Each structure stands twice: as structure tokens, then as C-alpha cells.
Amino acid sequence: MPHPRIPIVLMILVLIFCALPTAAQTPKPKPKPPPRPAETVKKEPQGHLLIFTTAALAVSVDGEEVGSLPENGTQKISVTVGQHLVLAKDAAGDVVWRQVVEAKAGEQVVVNIEVDLTPPSRMKDNKDGTATDNHGNDVDYSG
Secondary structure, eight states: OOTTTHHHHHHHHHHHHHHHHHHSOOOOOOOOOOOOOOOOOOOOOOEEEEEEEEESSEETTTTTEEEEEEETTTEEEEEEEEEEEEEEEEETEEEEEEEEEETTTTTTEEEOOOOOOOOOOOOOOTTSSEEEEESSSSEEEEO
């Protein structure tokens, strides 16, 4: 008479052997690809303009307003490398100063805006038909 445990052991062995090929055929999950490095934004080389004004002026660079600077005011801005048009306007909006400046990579350019906005005083009449302006220059207005 066979041992009562032999059929149970045989059934367990059969189940193990049947499960082994199934486990071997189970596809392994594919490894995840490594994460992509973050896209780097290519930055253009930068230069700097240090703007100084002797009078209260509205300053713009390449048509974009930098700001209103007070008398003897300074402001530093970053710009792309190359030529830039700097304009200064008085309180009435009239352009009183303009200049093209060259910005180089990693360098600073001083933009010195010297303007005299004091209104001319009345001309002083001289006896010879000329006049003297507020800067002491003779002006001939006899025509």
C-alpha cells in the first residue's frame, strides 16, 4: 500500500514544475530609459550699460524705456552684445541726447549723458546790434 503522503508530494511537485515554465515565460518589465537632461536654453552673451545722466531724463535703449533717471542718476542694465541706440528725452518728451553704443560680452560700457536743460535767460542787448546769450556767446539777430 502506497504511503498516503506520496500523492500529495507528487501533486506539489507537478504544480512546481508546471509553474516554472510559466514564470520563465513571463516577460520582465522593460527598464525605464534614463531621464533626459533638462533642455538648456542657449543664452546670448551679455554686456552691461551703466547709464549716468546730469539731468532728470527718460532713457530708452533700442526703443524700450529703461526708466526715468533723476538728476545725476545712474542705472545699470544688461544688454545683448552688439550696437544699441540710447535716447534721452526731457520732461516734454523731446529727444535731447542720442548715441549708438557698443556692448561687448562680459564688459560694462559707461554711457555718460550730459545735457544742460536750464532754459536760456533773456538775451542781453549789446549796443552794436548783437546780443549775449546765457552762456556769454554773442548772437547776431540783426538779420
